[in-house]
Amino acid sequence: MATTTKSHGPRGTYAKTEQRRTEILGAALEVISSAGFHKASLRDVAARAGLSQAGLLHHFPNRSALLKGVLEWRDTIDRQRFHGVADGVAVLRALLDLVEQNQTVPNVIELYATVAVEATSPHHPAHAYFQGRYAWAVDTVTKALRQAQSAGELRPGVTPDTAARQLLALTDGLQIQWLYDRSSVDMVAELRSHLQGLLAVDL
Amino acid sequence: MATTTKSHGPRGTYAKTEQRRTEILGAALEVISSAGFHKASLRDVAARAGLSQAGLLHHFPNRSALLKGVLEWRDTIDRQRFHGVADGVAVLRALLDLVEQNQTVPNVIELYATVAVEATSPHHPAHAYFQGRYAWAVDTVTKALRQAQSAGELRPGVTPDTAARQLLALTDGLQIQWLYDRSSVDMVAELRSHLQGLLAVDL
Numbered sequence: 001m002a003t004t005t006k007s008h009g010p011r012g013t014y015a016k017t018e019q020r021r022t023e024i025l026g027a028a029l030e031v032i033s034s035a036g037f038h039k040a041s042l043r044d045v046a047a048r049a050g051l052s053q054a055g056l057l058h059h060f061p062n063r064s065a066l067l068k069g070v071l072e073w074r075d076t077i078d079r080q081r082f083h084g085v086a087d088g089v090a091v092l093r094a095l096l097d098l099v100e101q102n103q104t105v106p107n108v109i110e111l112y113a114t115v116a117v118e119a120t121s122p123h124h125p126a127h128a129y130f131q132g133r134y135a136w137a138v139d140t141v142t143k144a145l146r147q148a149q150s151a152g153e154l155r156p157g158v159t160p161d162t163a164a165r166q167l168l169a170l171t172d173g174l175q176i177q178w179l180y181d182r183s184s185v186d187m188v189a190e191l192r193s194h195l196q197g198l199l200a201v202d203l
Numbered sequence: 204m205a206t207t208t209k210s211h212g213p214r215g216t217y218a219k220t221e222q223r224r225t226e227i228l229g230a231a232l233e234v235i236s237s238a239g240f241h242k243a244s245l246r247d248v249a250a251r252a253g254l255s256q257a258g259l260l261h262h263f264p265n266r267s268a269l270l271k272g273v274l275e276w277r278d279t280i281d282r283q284r285f286h287g288v289a290d291g292v293a294v295l296r297a298l299l300d301l302v303e304q305n306q307t308v309p310n311v312i313e314l315y316a317t318v319a320v321e322a323t324s325p326h327h328p329a330h331a332y333f334q335g336r337y338a339w340a341v342d343t344v345t346k347a348l349r350q351a352q353s354a355g356e357l358r359p360g361v362t363p364d365t366a367a368r369q370l371l372a373l374t375d376g377l378q379i380q381w382l383y384d385r386s387s388v389d390m391v392a393e394l395r396s397h398l399q400g401l402l403a404v405d406l
Contacts, residue, residue, distance in 0.1 A: 038324060110323060117320045120313060120382035121241060131383050165380065166393060172379055173372025179323035180334050190369060 021059050024049045025073045028066055029108070037067065037111040068126045071115060074108070075133065082140060088147030091140065092195055093203065099171065100188045106179070113175050138164050145198070153201045163198055170194060224262050227252045228276045231269055232311070240270065240314040271329045274318060277311070278336065285343060291350030294343065295398055296406065302374065303391045309382070316378050341367050348401070356404045366401055373397060 027049035031040045042063055046056040060066040081094045102109055119126040138161070145160035154160075171191060178185040196203045230252035234243045245266055249259040263269040284297045305312055322329040341364070348363035357363075374394060381388040399406045 036324075113323070114320050117317050117379060117382075120316070120379065121239075134380060134383055162393070162396070165377075165388070166373060166397065169373050169376025169380060169393075170369060172376035173374065174368075176320060176323065176375055177337060177368065177372060179320075180337055185368070190365070190372075193365070194369065 017059070021069070022073070024051070024056060024059055024066070025070055028070045029074065032070065032111055033105050033107050036107045037114070042066065064125050067111065067115065068129065071112065071126070072129065079136075086147075088144040088149075088151065089153055089199065089201065089203065091144035092148075092199075095141070095144075096188060096192055096195070096203075099191055103178075103187060106182065109175055110179055113172070113179060116172070134168070137168050141167055148199065153199055155198060155200050158198050167191075167194065220262070224272070225276070227254070227259060227262055227269070228273055231273045232277065235273065235314055236308050236310050239310045240317070245269065267328050270314065270318065271332065274315065274329065275332065282339075289350075291347040291352075291354065292356055292402065292404065292406065294347035295351075295402075298344070298347075299391060299395055299398070299406075302394055306381075306390060309385065312378055313382055316375070316382060319375070337371070340371050344370055351402065356402055358401060358403050361401050370394075370397065 024045065028040065028045045031044045031048055035044065042056055043053055045066065046053045049056065056066075060069055078098055081098060082091055085091050085094055115126055116130055118124055119130040121127065141164035142161045145154060145158070145163055148154045149158070149160060171187075174185060174187045174190055178187050192203060227248065231243065231248045234247045234251055238247065245259055246256055248269065249256045252259065259269075263272055281301055284301060285294055288294050288297055318329055319333055321327055322333040324330065344367035345364045348357060348361070348366055351357045352361070352363060374390075377388060377390045377393055381390050395406060
């Protein structure tokens, strides 16, 4: 009995801690989405999550840790779109849908774009995370393009890994241009036309 | 005589001030190139320029102003490559040469990439400057592609302004990937192959 109680205890605590972390991350994402990440303060996030600032710091020791937590949490959700999608062209469509959805939360895009560049410095706390994120993205798109190629849906001459790297670069670069001029840059249309140019079938 | 002296005086001072500013910018670029812009301090730049820190602050009131000065100064030099280049394909070649040269100073690329994203915020001191820089770049490449089109050197179906925006996005995005993984991303090769895909003639 003692053992059972012991093992239940930590698990219960773990689940509660995880739930509280998720609540904080949700609150942070709301504050960032409305105020922008430059203005989003730990105080605002704590208030939105119904916690004291000390309570928040128990879960995320500083602002950088919280921002990194938000990016990771959102990626985990975003990646679910791609789970179980076996068809290469369907993966590309899911990617376009994701960019379309991101366009509705410019402040979150600004957060990603800024941290992605800042974290190129090997000393940045999110460096390894973003390195892994790029590797995942290139790998996912490469596999999708290879599947399309096997199915005869890729134009001749397109090299999956090069095209994947370039698609990712194009997405990052268009985001920056879009942040400067939201009215005249249509990220989804640009990416769709680029992707269509790689395919032998309708996207 | 008095008038002549008066008009000589300020002009002499102006020329000296400009010369001193250029010396400081050159010193700053050297410090950034070797130490990286995160570590480049006003103290190091002043020492390299043979000035006191107060002397440096007389010309650039703070670190942001100095970094902005470095970016503008370097752009002015870089743009000289494109002056008087009348042939569209030659402009594209000059652009590739520039990217190739930039690859030799990764710390300066890191500076550009970081400030370009940070300055998407309308409150950033370099916001208007980067907005103008993007407009200039899109315009220059659009004109080059139009010239190539008129000369029958562009592939059918390529739209100059869209292709210009995408080329710029690709350059920005590849820079980020390159900063994460310099050994496996070849920016020049990627851009060359992309540009070659737009042209009906050899690049």
